[in-house]
Amino acid sequence: AQKITQTQPGMFVQEKEAVTLDCTYDTSDQSYGLFWYKQPSSGEMIFLIYQGSYDEQNATEGRYSLNFQKARKSANLVISASQLGDSAMYFCAMREVYNNNDMRFGAGTRLTVKP
Amino acid sequence: DAGVTQSPTHLIKTRGQHVTLRCSPISGHKSVSWYQQVLGQGPQFIFQYYEKEERGRGNFPDRFSARQFPNYSSELNVNALLLGDSALYLCASSSLPGQGEGWPQHFGDGTRLSIL
Numbered sequence: 001a002q003k004i005t006q007t008q009p010g011m012f013v014q015e016k017e018a019v020t021l022d023c024t025y026d027t028s029d030q031s032y033g034l035f036w037y038k039q040p041s042s043g044e045m046i047f048l049i050y051q052g053s054y055d056e057q058n059a060t061e062g063r064y065s066l067n068f069q070k071a072r073k074s075a076n077l078v079i080s081a082s083q084l085g086d087s088a089m090y091f092c093a094m095r096e097v098y099n100n101n102d103m104r105f106g107a108g109t110r111l112t113v114k115p
Numbered sequence: 116d117a118g119v120t121q122s123p124t125h126l127i128k129t130r131g132q133h134v135t136l137r138c139s140p141i142s143g144h145k146s147v148s149w150y151q152q153v154l155g156q157g158p159q160f161i162f163q164y165y166e167k168e169e170r171g172r173g174n175f176p177d178r179f180s181a182r183q184f185p186n187y188s189s190e191l192n193v194n195a196l197l198l199g200d201s202a203l204y205l206c207a208s209s210s211l212p213g214q215g216e217g218w219p220q221h222f223g224d225g226t227r228l229s230i231l
Contacts, residue, residue, distance in 0.1 A: 042224075043227070044222060045158070047222070102173055103148070105159075
């Protein structure tokens with residue numbers, strides 16, 4: 001069963017504005033990690049941010065922040081002050097501590113930043 | 116420091132052939148995972164290795180196999196190639212095998228495999 005859901009196939013944002021990319025997940029584990037990756041058209045997967053299931057504070061990394069709502073099982077990525085170089089595919093992923101050590105990815109959201 | 120390196124970058128094969136893809140992890144990383152990414156989809160987990168032992172396997176047929184060497188580099192082997200094996204194959208390394216929080220994986224640029 002699909003465990004990571006990204007409901008926005010495509011998103012547009014004006015340069016310098018903030019944008020939120022949605023991600024919901026499903027797990028019965030108490031211990032897990034949530035990750036966001038950026039994939040430009042060149043293909044490489046770039047790690048952006050990580051949130052552990054026991055972390056009480058939302059993770060932040062520069063212009064990226066993760067809005068973690070554990071009870072709702074959501075882990076939305078917020079990008080502030082969008083730049084043209086932010087245009088890419090964005091993937092949400094989850095890794096469960098006690099489940100096969102694999103990382104499951106969502107279908108991705110294609111973000112386009114308009115000048 | 117060098118990131119995760121994969122070779123070759125591109126590969127063209129025909130149906131029924133065999134292929135070997137290679138991956139060198141970030142220095143100090145002992146865990147290597149392999150993913151298949153079909154065009155338009157998110158990556159799908161194939162294998163994870165840690166300290167030369169298989170720690171996880173995704174839902175892929177036995178035609179797919181992998182191994183990890185003493186220097187922590189890894190190979191992914193695919194036998195009897197099918198058209199559906201055409202994809203970007205990504206290798207990722209991390210410092211932990213996955214039995215704890217705080218283990219982001221860092222990816223290589225991938226090998227783009229095309230099957231004719």
